[in-house]
Amino acid sequence: MTVSFVVILIIACAVALLAKRLRLPYTVVLVAAGLIVSWLNGLGDATKLGIDIKLSPELLLQLFLPILLFEAAFHVDLTEFLENKRAILFLAIPGVIVGMLLTTVLFVPAAQVIGINLKWQVALLIAAMLAATDPISVVALFKEFSVSKRLGIIIEGESLINDGIAVVLFGVVVKITADSLGLTIPHLDTAGDVQALHVFGDFLREVFLGAAIGLAIGLGISYLTSKVDDYLIEVALTAIAAYGSNVTAMQLHASGVIAVVICGMMIGNVGAKHGMSPTTREAVFSFWEFAAFLANSFVFILIGLEINLSGLWGDAGLILLFFAIMILVRMVIVFGVHGLVRRQDLRLNKSWLPVITWSGVRGSLSMVLAMMLIWVGDHEPEKHANHPPSAMALQKTDEGKNVSAKNEMVSETEADKNKATILNIVYGVVLLSILLQGTTMAGSMKRAGLIVETPEETEYEMALARRQAIRCLLDDLVSAEKKGTLSHETFDILHGRLAARREANDERIAQMIEQNPDLNELELEMHTSHLRALEKQVYRDLEKEGDIDYDSMESLVRDVVERKPRKDDQA
Numbered sequence: 001m002t003v004s005f006v007v008i009l010i011i012a013c014a015v016a017l018l019a020k021r022l023r024l025p026y027t028v029v030l031v032a033a034g035l036i037v038s039w040l041n042g043l044g045d046a047t048k049l050g051i052d053i054k055l056s057p058e059l060l061l062q063l064f065l066p067i068l069l070f071e072a073a074f075h076v077d078l079t080e081f082l083e084n085k086r087a088i089l090f091l092a093i094p095g096v097i098v099g100m101l102l103t104t105v106l107f108v109p110a111a112q113v114i115g116i117n118l119k120w121q122v123a124l125l126i127a128a129m130l131a132a133t134d135p136i137s138v139v140a141l142f143k144e145f146s147v148s149k150r151l152g153i154i155i156e157g158e159s160l161i162n163d164g165i166a167v168v169l170f171g172v173v174v175k176i177t178a179d180s181l182g183l184t185i186p187h188l189d190t191a192g193d194v195q196a197l198h199v200f201g202d203f204l205r206e207v208f209l210g211a212a213i214g215l216a217i218g219l220g221i222s223y224l225t226s227k228v229d230d231y232l233i234e235v236a237l238t239a240i241a242a243y244g245s246n247v248t249a250m251q252l253h254a255s256g257v258i259a260v261v262i263c264g265m266m267i268g269n270v271g272a273k274h275g276m277s278p279t280t281r282e283a284v285f286s287f288w289e290f291a292a293f294l295a296n297s298f299v300f301i302l303i304g305l306e307i308n309l310s311g312l313w314g315d316a317g318l319i320l321l322f323f324a325i326m327i328l329v330r331m332v333i334v335f336g337v338h339g340l341v342r343r344q345d346l347r348l349n350k351s352w353l354p355v356i357t358w359s360g361v362r363g364s365l366s367m368v369l370a371m372m373l374i375w376v377g378d379h380e381p382e383k384h385a386n387h388p389p390s391a392m393a394l395q396k397t398d399e400g401k402n403v404s405a406k407n408e409m410v411s412e413t414e415a416d417k418n419k420a421t422i423l424n425i426v427y428g429v430v431l432l433s434i435l436l437q438g439t440t441m442a443g444s445m446k447r448a449g450l451i452v453e454t455p456e457e458t459e460y461e462m463a464l465a466r467r468q469a470i471r472c473l474l475d476d477l478v479s480a481e482k483k484g485t486l487s488h489e490t491f492d493i494l495h496g497r498l499a500a501r502r503e504a505n506d507e508r509i510a511q512m513i514e515q516n517p518d519l520n521e522l523e524l525e526m527h528t529s530h531l532r533a534l535e536k537q538v539y540r541d542l543e544k545e546g547d548i549d550y551d552s553m554e555s556l557v558r559d560v561v562e563r564k565p566r567k568d569d570q571a
Contacts, residue, residue, distance in 0.1 A: 008297060008298055008301050009294075009297070011033055011297070011301055012030075012293065012294070012297035012301070014033075015029050015033045015297070016293075024438075025438045025441075027296065027300070027363070027434055028434055028435060030296060030297065030300045030301070031431055031434045031435060032435070033300070033301060033304070034300040034301050034304030034307070035304060035431070036304070037301055037304035037305055038304040038305065038306075038309055039309060056371075060368045060371055061246075061256070062243075062246065062247070062250075063295075064295045064299050064364075064368075065246075065257070065364075065365070065368060066242045066243055066245075066246045066260050067242065067288075067292055067294075068292055068295050068296065068299075068364060069160070069163060069242075069257060069260040069264065070238075070241075070242035070261075070263070070264040070288065071264070071288040071289065071291060071292040072156065072159070072160060072264070072292075073160055073260070073262075073263075073264025073268065074238075074264045074265075074267060074268035074272070074284075074288055075268060076153065076264075076265055076268060076269075078265055078268075079269075080149065080150065080153045081153055081157050081265070084150060084153055084154050084157065085157075086341055087154055087337060087341055087347075087348055088154055088158050088161060090337040090340055090341065091154075091158040091333065091334070091337050091356075092158045092159075092160075092161035092162040092165060093161065093162075093165055095158075095162070095333045095334075095336075095337060096131045096132070096162045096169065097165075097169065098333065099131065099329050099330065099333050100124070100127040100128055100131045100169060100173075101127075102329050102332070103127040103130075103322075103326060103329045104123045104124045104127045106325045106328070107123045107126075107127070107322055107325050108120050108123050110321055110325060111318060111321065114317055114321065116317070118421075119180060119181070119418070121176070121177035121180040121181055122181065122421060122422060124173055124176070124177060125173055125174070125181070125422060126422055126425050126426060128166070128169050128170045128172075128173040128174075129170060129369040129370055129422075129426050130322075130326065130362050130426060130429055131165075131169060131170075132159070132162050132163045132165075132166035132167075132362070132363075132365045132366060133159045133162060133360045133361060133363075134159060134163075134361055134362060134363025134364055134365055134366070148349075148352075148450065151349070151352050151355070151356075154348070154352075154356070155356060155359050160261045160265075161261070163257050164207070164210065164255050164257040164258030164261055165207070165258075166365065166369075167255060167257045167258075167365070167369070168203055168206045168207055168255050168257075168258075170369050171202075171206070172199050172203055175199060176199070181415060181418045181419075205253070205254065206253070206255040207255055207258060209249070209252060209254035209255075210254040210255030210256065210257070210258035210259040210262070211258050211259070211262050213248050213249045213252065213254055213259045213262075213263075214249070214260065214261065214262030214263035215262050215263075215266060217241055217244055217245045217248065217259070217263050218241060218262060218263035218264070218265070218266025218267050218270070218271070219266055219270065221237050221238065221240065221241040221263075222266060222267055222270040222271030222274070222275050223275070224237055224275075225237055225238075225267075225272075225275035225276055225280075226271070226274065226275030226276075227275075229277065229280075231279055231280040232283075234280045234283075235280075235283055235284055235287050238267055238271075238284055238287075238288070241263050241264075241267055242260055242263065242264065245259040245260050245262075245263040246259060246260050272284065277554045277557075277558065278536075278554065278557045278558050278561045279540075279553075279554060279557060296364065299364045299367070299368075303367050303371070303427075306371065307431075308423075308424070311420060311423070311424045312427060312428045314424070315424040315425060315428065316428070318421070318424075318425050318428075319424070319425055319432060320432075322425055322429050323428075323429050323432050323433065326360075326362075326429065326433075327360075330357050330360045334348075334353055334356050334357045335357075338350070338353055351448050351449055351450070352448070354444060354447075354448055355444055355445055355448050358437055358441065358444045359437070359441065360437075361433050361434060361438060362429060362430045362433040362434070363430060363433075363434060366426055366429075367426070367427065367430055369426075370422065370423055370427060456512065456515075456516055456519065457519065460509070460512050460519045463505055463508055463509050463512065464509070464523060467502070467505050467506065467509065470498055470502045470505065471502075473498055474498050474502070477491060477494055477495055532560055532563075535560050536557050536561075539553050539556040539560075540557070
């Protein structure tokens with residue numbers, strides 16, 4: 001286990017460095033690493049890497065998923081979320097439900113066109129697994145290019161809400177399709193005994209009870225953080241909140257995903273803003289950023305071990321077909337929501353619609369749901385008797401007590417074939433979505449006019465970089481001359497050349513600012529951020545040296561954090 005952890009951590013660090021070097025989203029390169037791991041596994045060499053951890057639904061749903069959900073929800077601005085709630089909720093709730101049904105309706109006849117007969121139950125289950133979006137790479141691009149904050153909150157907010165809705169829908173769909181696919185769920189009757197009203201009631205209960213649990217725990221932990229002034233304890237309290245809300249919801253047969261999302265939003269907007277000191281807030285941010293980095297790394301690399309590349313290639317036609325239909329349905333939903341929101345100030349900007357459509361990347365949650373099928377028939381039902389329908393593995397049963405006559409007619413071979421088809425399509429679509437949409441998102445944003453980098457801005461950034469480089473070279477020359485490692489004659493020659501370059505570069509910078517004064521804001525913002533960070537570090541160093549006490553340091557740091565920069569004094 002220890003060796004596996006170290007190996008995966010090494011791979012994650014290497015992937016992160018490679019992503020920076022290639023200027024690609026981290027998740028894109030991580031997926032590529034997962035595929036390499038899968039290829040090695042197919043050659044029988046994966047164990048040579050030292051990775052012997054096996055995925056299970058419990059590991060995914062109870063360990064990794066709460067981290068990813070809580071970290072994303074923690075950073076959502078609740079005020080802006082509520083301001084855009086209409087568009088977010090339309091996309092996340094009816095959009096997901098309609099999208100799942102429409103995808104199913106289109107996929108079955110389309111598969112027949114290419115000569116493949118596919119059960120509608122299989123298509124529906126696949127559509128349910130792929131209903132949730134996971135725009136991690138997209139949101140990262142938004143931050144990098146300073147794209148509209150409202151657009152970012154709509155895409156991120158939709159993803160958070162539709163995660164919970166998708167998991168609950170998955171449980172509902174499993175109940176409906178279990179008999180026809182030769183599957184059953186622990187502690188539940190088979191699909192033939194399930195009534196529509198009962199299923200709808202379960203759906204509402206899981207959603208609203210999960211939200212209530214998340215709200216209660218989030219506000220409770222926020223209150224505790226306001227009474228404690230120890231960043232280690234407060235970091236631990238947020239971890240308790242993330243996992244506690246998930247466990248509590250699952251025990252009460254509610255949606256753990258929704259509970260974690262609501263809990264994270266409450267702590268991020270109430271606890272962090274009103275109950276944590278600036279030092280604690282930064283510590284919490286850093287902790288969850290690192291935790292999410294680890295969770296994503298483990299999920300994608302370990303899932304890579306479960307992927308059968310030959311199976312993906314065998315179902316390549318179905319994968320490409322489903323991906324195309326998924327994008328088409330996503331476009332219909334996005335443009336439909338645009339039409340439903342009537343108030344002009346709340347409507348989606350028309351230039352955003354292609355970007356929102358293309359940003360519907362499928363990710364780790366879809367793979368988590370698909371992973372549950374790997375456990376079909378592997379364990380006894382009693383082992384999972386306490387798990388709610390939204391967080392449990394599907395299982396075949398050899399017992400005839402709770403299985404309908406229809407289910408008995410489904411052979412083990414057919415059930416295994418259904419499982420293999422579902423896994424291949426889900427894995428394939430997720431990989432294609434991340435690799436294709438993740439790598440082309442920047443281009444899509446540029447075509448939509450959301451990223452506008454003028455030649456003047458590029459030239460100005462290069463001039464600033466050139467000035468910094470010349471200053472470093474001059475400092476090195478002065479140091480060498482003082483040490484006696486450089487003669488006065490050589491120093492004068494080289495110093496004169498660099499001074500001439502500096503003068504010419506400074507003149508060009510002055511000309512560009514005179515022609516476009518807004519360019520100077522780039523440098524002002526950069527140095528403002530640097531000076532504020534430096535000032536906070538000075539106060540912390542003084543506290544460590546004993547020159548000021550902890551309370552005084554916190555007060556000074558808080559002043560820096562809350563200080564609003566003025567036009568005439570950006571620092």
